[in-house]
Amino acid sequence: MKPPRDDCRGKKRHHNRAGALIHMRKLQEPGMHPYKCPQCRKWHIGHTNRADGIQSRLNRLIGPDPKTLPQH
Numbered sequence: 001m002k003p004p005r006d007d008c009r010g011k012k013r014h015h016n017r018a019g020a021l022i023h024m025r026k027l028q029e030p031g032m033h034p035y036k037c038p039q040c041r042k043w044h045i046g047h048t049n050r051a052d053g054i055q056s057r058l059n060r061l062i063g064p065d066p067k068t069l070p071q072h
């Protein structure tokens, strides 16, 4: 049996959405959102998609890629 796709081990758990939102603001990363985990029934912070997560990690390390910045 495969492990569940949405593995939440290692993720910070919050008892409610407000806690997740506070955590999200501290991270100050774009493309993140709080969601209720169907597995542990707690709230996590997630990236809207995997590419965003990788890019925001790169942004912190080497600075944002101008090509990926949203158009204002």
Ligand SMILES: [Zn+2]
Pocket: 008, 009, 037, 038, 039, 040, 041, 042, 044
């Ligand atoms: Zn979870």
